[in-house]
Amino acid sequence: MTRTIIAIAGASASGKSLFSQTIYNELLNELAPGAIAIIEEDAYYRDQSHLPFEHRTQTNYDHPDAFEHELLLEHLNQLKEGKPVDIPVYDYAKHTRSDQTRRIQPAKILIVEGILLLSDPKLCDEFNIKVFIDTPLDICLMRRMQRDLEERGRSLQSVIEQYQATVRPMFYQFIDPSKHNADVVVTRGGRNRVAIDILKSKIKQLLQ
Numbered sequence: 001m002t003r004t005i006i007a008i009a010g011a012s013a014s015g016k017s018l019f020s021q022t023i024y025n026e027l028l029n030e031l032a033p034g035a036i037a038i039i040e041e042d043a044y045y046r047d048q049s050h051l052p053f054e055h056r057t058q059t060n061y062d063h064p065d066a067f068e069h070e071l072l073l074e075h076l077n078q079l080k081e082g083k084p085v086d087i088p089v090y091d092y093a094k095h096t097r098s099d100q101t102r103r104i105q106p107a108k109i110l111i112v113e114g115i116l117l118l119s120d121p122k123l124c125d126e127f128n129i130k131v132f133i134d135t136p137l138d139i140c141l142m143r144r145m146q147r148d149l150e151e152r153g154r155s156l157q158s159v160i161e162q163y164q165a166t167v168r169p170m171f172y173q174f175i176d177p178s179k180h181n182a183d184v185v186v187t188r189g190g191r192n193r194v195a196i197d198i199l200k201s202k203i204k205q206l207l208q
């Protein structure tokens with residue numbers, strides 16, 4: 001059976017999750033059960049449970065080394081072979097993996113979303129369609145401040161410090177250059193209706 005892996009990359013808070021989730025939710029009722037699944041690259045942040053909390057706050061979470069891409073690669077290959085995988089569940093407030101996992105079934109369409117997917121040549125080889133969400137960085141920062149305060153247990157001070165120390169510099173070093181590996185660049189982020197509809201049509205075509 002042919003399976004298609006679609007990568008959705010872009011800056012933190014550019015709208016990757018909203019974009020992916022909108023496509024997923026809108027297609028869910030139209031497609032056969034289990035036809036489509038989403039995996040977050042964030043699930044593959046390295047486990048840091050062996051480190052003290054203070055130490056974990058110092059990690060550069062926007063550098064490729066923060067991710068266990070080897071495990072993501074292994075899981076993508078298992079899914080391609082039709083095997084289900086149990087992916088880690090990440091806890092942003094604790095800066096490490098939780099003790100839970102989430103089972104992903106080998107869907108015909110697999111959407112993978114995350115900041116550094118297109119910066120890794122081995123991962124790029126696995127993706128059939130590569131999308132980059134291109135949202136201005138000042139808008140990403142505003143959205144990130146609001147989200148991290150409301151959903152990820154952060155203070156305004158910590159968001160600003162992390163943004164200056166790692167998020168912004170790593171964006172320019174790794175994420176922005178990876179845009180050139182994309183097949184499609186989507187402006188404005190998670191609510192670009194035309195881009196969402198184009199991707200939905202492509203997915204339906206692939207499933208025919």
Ligand SMILES: Nc1ncnc2c1ncn2[C@@H]1O[C@H](COP(=O)(O)OP(=O)(O)O)[C@@H](O)[C@H]1O
Pocket residue numbers: 010011012013014015016017018019143144147188189190191192
């Ligand atoms: N086009 C948009 N307009 C308004 N809010 C948006 C838009 N795209 C994303 N958001 C909001 O910004 C925040 C970050 O978006 P999210 O999709 O989680 O980003 P990412 O997955 O790239 O980190 C979320 O609260 C989301 O609802």
Ligand SMILES: Nc1ccn([C@@H]2O[C@H](COP(=O)(O)O)[C@@H](O)[C@H]2O)c(=O)n1
Pocket residue numbers: 011012013016042045061062091092094095096114115162167
């Ligand atoms: N413990 C962590 C782990 C990650 N981050 C930040 O998350 C961003 C990636 O997730 P998005 O949903 O925003 O794409 C990344 O920029 C990391 O800085 C964190 O703050 N703490």
